[in-house]
Amino acid sequence: MPTPDKQLSAEQSRQVAETIREEIARRRISRQTLAEQAKLSLSTLEKVLGGRRPFTLATTVRLEQALGVSLRKMPAVAPVAASVNGAIAPDSLGSYSRRAVARIEGTYITVRPSFGDKDAIYAYRTEIAWDEVTASLGFREGERQDADYTQYGEVAVPNESGFVYLVTNRHGQHRLITVCRPRNSGEMYGIITTLLAGRASLLTPIAAPIALLPVKNVPNPSLGRVSPDDANYKLYCEHLRRTVDESFAILLPG
Template structure:
């Protein structure tokens, strides 16, 4: 029998974290609530979900009991056999791109947009873009969001006749769309997000805002969450958000 403090591998930990984030988003629960149900400290939960600490068997079992789902089943499954290289082509609806042609997009980004709830504050989180063998396309997944219940993941469209990239979330017919332009040399992406703003009760209001994706190597000490003016990265994040509109990567017309 494995010891309770046995650590999962890096890949297993990543898969378990992905499953937990999906469950949190689906149930619209907070990380604090999950930590309390699993009898874990919020700090421990944040570290394992953020990849700063591997999952142990004991921690995984507690989270399984709290969520009522198996987290190890997916992590222990053998990896799917990769298709032949010439079969790594995205569907027509996403641009029919090859994996090799979009390899430059893969990576981790610091994502910034205006806060929807606090004037002059900036909302920052992590976005990972990578190739999904099963979907045969690029996919994106968000993490380190303060509002974990609204974490998004979905497909990436890269039409060959457009210089723009589309990050598309479609959950049961409810869409969120991010349209960005990519700077080939430095790697940033600037554009616009169109989504729904959660109000009181079940009220949802369409909202659009500028958004920027910064390769994580560009930010020496990245900070995430609601970034106020006293945060050391506020000026840098604000500079990139202003670039989105100052250089006309996105336009907002008056009504």
């Protein structure tokens, strides 16, 4: 009697799906192409990526072979370090306690200039929360118009600089957001450094001002590409101007 194919847990399936979406975006291939390379039906691939069906071990192995990367995270030493350090983040993230960074936790509306339209602003949600396993803050983006580029990662809060760093590290490729600690009203201002996707496989380093606004401060937030005729456009512009005008970040002229 054949052994049933083992299913991944909901959390494992979510992590595998996110990694696959990142690989698809990075390689600029279609889901149809990946399905063909992994010898899967497009319908199956769409369902597992959309969370409508859990990944099975067989499906995951096929996708790993097609992409040439490991999609399943191996057990890390982080949980051991967490049990040793208690509620103290690793030294690489600033050795902070949860109490020391409690004000940073929350949901934010993140705004930055649109990279595709000089007159527009791009907005999405960012959640910063404490991770009990790693004993540190982590962040995760949501409700991005370009969902394939959704980011998540670690939050460093070193005492020396007084800034907060949202760090994405995927296979050695980094994206960094550097912002000040929350002001009295909760906003954090700074700069984002990332890669701009151009034609074909062209990637270009780019930097821009960025602001993280507590969701409670924006009663009816506009998300995605926000044009000048949007009700929140003026508010978002004011926050981005404050980033530069009050020297939370300095952008030198070329």
